[in-house]
Amino acid sequence: xxxxxxxxxxxxxxxxxLTFFSxxxxxxxxxxxxxxxxxDLEELISMMMPYVCDHIEEHMTSGAHATGTEFFLSWHRDxxxxxxxxxxxxxxxxxxxxxxxxxxxxxxLPMALLAPEAFCDPEDADFYSDFSVQNPLCLTDNxxxxxxxFDTCEKxxxxxxxxxxxxxxxxxHNAVHTTIGGVMGPMATSPMAAMFWFYHAWIDxxxxxxxxxHMRDELPLEIEDxxxxxxxxxxxxxxxxxxxxxxxxxxxxxxxGIITSEDNDYYYATIIGSSDQxxxxxxxxxxxxxxxxxxxxxxxxDCTVPEIPSVPPLDLQYICLDAFENCFDFANVxxxxxYEVTSSSSKIIGSSDGSTLCLSTLTTRKFVATVKVTxxxxxxxSGATQTWTVYVNYPDYCPTDDPWGGLGLAENxxxxxxxxxxxxxxxxxxxxxxxxxxxxxxxxxxxxxNALGExxxxxxxxxxxALDTSHYSGGIYFVVVTNAAGQTIHSEKLxxx
Numbered sequence: 001x002x003x004x005x006x007x008x009x010x011x012x013x014x015x016x017x018l019t020f021f022s023x024x025x026x027x028x029x030x031x032x033x034x035x036x037x038x039x040d041l042e043e044l045i046s047m048m049m050p051y052v053c054d055h056i057e058e059h060m061t062s063g064a065h066a067t068g069t070e071f072f073l074s075w076h077r078d079x080x081x082x083x084x085x086x087x088x089x090x091x092x093x094x095x096x097x098x099x100x101x102x103x104x105x106x107x108x109l110p111m112a113l114l115a116p117e118a119f120c121d122p123e124d125a126d127f128y129s130d131f132s133v134q135n136p137l138c139l140t141d142n143x144x145x146x147x148x149x150f151d152t153c154e155k156x157x158x159x160x161x162x163x164x165x166x167x168x169x170x171x172x173h174n175a176v177h178t179t180i181g182g183v184m185g186p187m188a189t190s191p192m193a194a195m196f197w198f199y200h201a202w203i204d205x206x207x208x209x210x211x212x213x214h215m216r217d218e219l220p221l222e223i224e225d226x227x228x229x230x231x232x233x234x235x236x237x238x239x240x241x242x243x244x245x246x247x248x249x250x251x252x253x254x255x256x257g258i259i260t261s262e263d264n265d266y267y268y269a270t271i272i273g274s275s276d277q278x279x280x281x282x283x284x285x286x287x288x289x290x291x292x293x294x295x296x297x298x299x300x301x302d303c304t305v306p307e308i309p310s311v312p313p314l315d316l317q318y319i320c321l322d323a324f325e326n327c328f329d330f331a332n333v334x335x336x337x338x339y340e341v342t343s344s345s346s347k348i349i350g351s352s353d354g355s356t357l358c359l360s361t362l363t364t365r366k367f368v369a370t371v372k373v374t375x376x377x378x379x380x381x382s383g384a385t386q387t388w389t390v391y392v393n394y395p396d397y398c399p400t401d402d403p404w405g406g407l408g409l410a411e412n413x414x415x416x417x418x419x420x421x422x423x424x425x426x427x428x429x430x431x432x433x434x435x436x437x438x439x440x441x442x443x444x445x446x447x448x449x450n451a452l453g454e455x456x457x458x459x460x461x462x463x464x465x466a467l468d469t470s471h472y473s474g475g476i477y478f479v480v481v482t483n484a485a486g487q488t489i490h491s492e493k494l495x496x497x
Contacts, residue, residue, distance in 0.1 A: 027084060027098035028077060028208040028220050029237050030265070034100040034110060034198045041112035044096050045194050051086040052191060053120035055079075059191045070166045073207040074218070076200050083197060101202035102195065104176055105147050108138040109195055118194040119183065127182035137180065144179050147172050150206050153241035156213040157289035165210055173203055212241040215291035223283055225299045229335025230273055230379025232301040235266040236283050243288050249281045272379055273301045305383030306333050308375050312388040316371075319348065319361045319390055320398035321493065327358040336375040340382070345369040348392065349425075359390065362425065362493050366393045420444070420461075420481045420490035426497045429470040431479070433461050444481050444489065451476040472496045 032039065059079065080099055087093035102109065114131055116122030131137045139145045149155055149168055159165040176199065183189045190196045211219040226233045236245060247258050247269040258281075259270040271279055282296040308330060311317070315328045330336065339357045341350025347363045350371060359371065371390050375383035391397070421434045433446060440463050448457040448467075459467065461481065474496050481490040 027081070028204055029212070029239055031098045031101040031201050031205055033107065034102045034113075035107050036100065039096070039100055041110055042117075043092075044100075045112065045115075045118050047087060047090050047093050047096070048083060048194065048197070049117070049120065051083055052194065052197065055082065056120070056189075056191050060188050067170065068167065070162050072170050073166055073204070077204050077207065079191075080197060080201055080204060099201045100198055101205050102198035103202050104139045104145060104199065105151070106140060108136040108140065111136060113193075113195045113198065120192040121183075124183040124189075124192065139176065139179060142179060144175050145172070146175075147206070150209075153209065153213050153288040156210050156241065159210070160214070162210075162214075162216070169203065169206060209239065209241050212239045213287050213289045213291070215285070215287055215289075215293040219293065221285075221293075221295065223281065223295050223297050223299075225297070227300060227302045229305065229377045230301070230303045232271040232273070232279060232299055234269045234271070234281055234283070234299065236285065236295065238262070238265055238267060241288050242285055244286045246284045247281065248284070249279060271301060273303060274379055274381070276303050277301050303377075303380040305375055305377045305380050306335060307384050308333055308336075308339075308373060308386055310386050312371075312373075312390065316357065316359050316388070317390055318394055318397035319359050319392045321361055321364050321393060326360060327356055329356045331355045333375065335377055335380075336383070337378045338376045340374040340376060342372045343369055344371070345392075348390070360493070361392050364393055364491055366395070368392070422479055422490075422492050422494065425492075426495040427469060428497060429468070431467040431469055431494070432464070433467060433479075433481075434464045435461065439489075442483060444483055447480045447482070449478045449480070451478075469496060 034041070084097045084099050087097050087099070102113075111131075112118065114125060114128045114137060116125040119125050128137065149159070149172075156165075159168070177184050177190060180195075183193050184196060208220070210216070212221070221237060224235050224237075226235075234247075245267045247260060249258060249271065257271075259272070261268045261270070267283075269281065269283070271281070273279075277300075278298050279301050280296065280298045282294055284292060284294045286292050313328045315326050319326045333355065336355060338354065339350070339352040341352065341357070341359070343350060345367065347361055347365070347367075348369055348371065349360050349362065350373070351358050351360075357373065369390055369392060371388045372385050373388060374385040377383065419436055419439060421436075423432050435442070435444065442462070444461045446459050446461045446465075446467070447455060450456050456472065456477065457467070459465070477494050477496060479490075479492050479494060480488055482488050
C-alpha cells in the first residue's frame with residue numbers, strides 16, 4: 001500500500017510540522033543499493049534532474065531550520081519523498097521507488113553520478129574531473145568518515161536519547177559533505193548534485209533502523225494487505241533490527257486460522273475465509289532492543305469469484321475433430337482453480353486443469369451445441385455460470401470435412417447419428433459396441449486406429465459386441481464403423497486410460 005504525500009516545504013518548527021514530517025514516508029527500510037545491477041543510473045538521472053533542479057530552494061528555506069534535532073532526519077526523509085512521488089508520475093519511474101541509497105561506508109560512487117548530466121549546472125562536474133574510473137570517489141577507507149556508532153542494531157540500542165543519536169548522525173553526515181566538497185559542500189548547493197539524493201537515502205535508512213530498534217512512535221511501518229478469492233495476505237517489512245513478530249485476530253474465518261511465513265524481505269500472515277468479511281488483525285513486533293510495538297488494521301477479505309466471458313474465446317467457440325483439445329488459458333482471470341463444464345451434447349467433452357479450459361468433440365458431424373461453464377474457486381466455491389454457444393466441425397473454421405483424411409472418418413449424413421453407440425469413454429480393458437434396432441440384421445466392419453493413423457485392429461460387428469482392449473496402450477484412438485458398401489456410418493474419438 002503506497003501513500004501519496006504532499007510536502008509542506010516552507011514549514012516552521014512546530015509540533016504539527018514535526019509530526020507530519022516524521023510519519024509520511026512508507027518507503028524507508030526497503031531501499032536498494034545504488035550499485036544494484038537493476039538500476040539504470042543514466043535513465044534515473046534523466047528522470048530525476050528536472051525535479052531536483054526545481055527544488056533546490058526548499059533545502060535552504062526549510063532544511064536550514066532542521067539542523068540539531070530529530071527534525072533534521074525526518075525533514076530530509078520527506079525531501080526525498082517528494083522526489084519519489086514525482087518519479088511515480090513518470091512512465092517507468094516507479095521502478096526507482098523506493099529511491100536507491102548510496103552507502104558511503106561500503107560502495108564507491110558510481111561514475112554516472114559524476115557526469116555533467118548528474119548536476120543542475122553541468123560545469124559543477126568539472127570539480128570532480130580528477131576522479132576517474134581507476135580512482136573513483138570512494139570514502140570507504142577515509143579516516144574522516146566514521147559511521148561506526150550506527151553499523152549494528154546493538155549499537156543503536158545504546159543510543160537511547162534520540163537527540164544524541166540525531167546529533168551524532170548529523171555530524172558524520174556533515175563530514176561526508178565536507179570531504180566530497182565542490183557543489184556538495186554548501187547547504188545551499190548540495191541538492192544540485194544527484195549524489196546528494198542517493199546519499200541522503202542511505203542516511204534515511206540509518207534513521208529507519210534506529211526507529212525500528214527503539215520502536216519509535218513515528219516508525220513508518222504498517223501492515224500491507226493483498227486479498228483475492230478467500231485469501232487475505234498480510235505482510236510486514238523485515239528489518240535487521242526486528243527480532244520477532246506475532247500475529248493475532250479476534251476473528252477466525254476458518255479452522256486454518258492464521259498461516260504465518262516469511263522470506264528475506266517480509267513477514268507474512270495468510271487468513272482464509274469462505275465469504276466476504278472484514279477482519280481485524282494485529283501484529284506485535286519486537287526489536288533487538290526488546291522494544292515492542294503493535295501494528296493493527298481492519299482489512300477486507302474478498303471472496304468474490306471473478307466472472308468469465310459471456311462469449312467463448314475463438315479457440316473454444318469453434319471445435320474441430322482434428323484438434324484433440326481446443327483449449328484456452330484463462331490466466332487473466334485471477335483466483336479460479338478450475339471449471340465445471342456441462343454440454344447439451346454427449347459428443348462434447350469438457351475438461352480443465354487450473355486456469356486452462358479445454359473442449360473436444362467425439363464426432364465428425366457438424367452441429368451447434370451449448371456448453372455451460374462455471375468457474376470454481378478453492379475457498380469461495382462457484383462463480384456465475386455462463387452459457388456458451390459452440391460450433392462443432394464447421395468447415396469455414398475446421399480445415400476439412402474429413403480431417404483425419406485416409407481414415408474414412410467422414411460419416412454418411414443420410415444415416416442417423418445414433419446408428420452405433422460405443423462406450424465407455426474413456427475406456428480401459430473393454431469397449432461395448434451396439435447397433436441400433438433398425439440395423440440389427442446388418443453386418444458392419446469395425447476398424448480401430450491410433451493417434452498416428454495406424455490401424456490397430458479390425459473386426460466384424462452385428463447387433464452388439466464387446467472389443468477386448470486390454471492390450472491397447474494408453475492414449476487416443478479412433479473407431480470407424482463401415483457398412484457392406486464401404487460407407488462410414490459412425491466414427492468416434494476415444495481415450496484409453
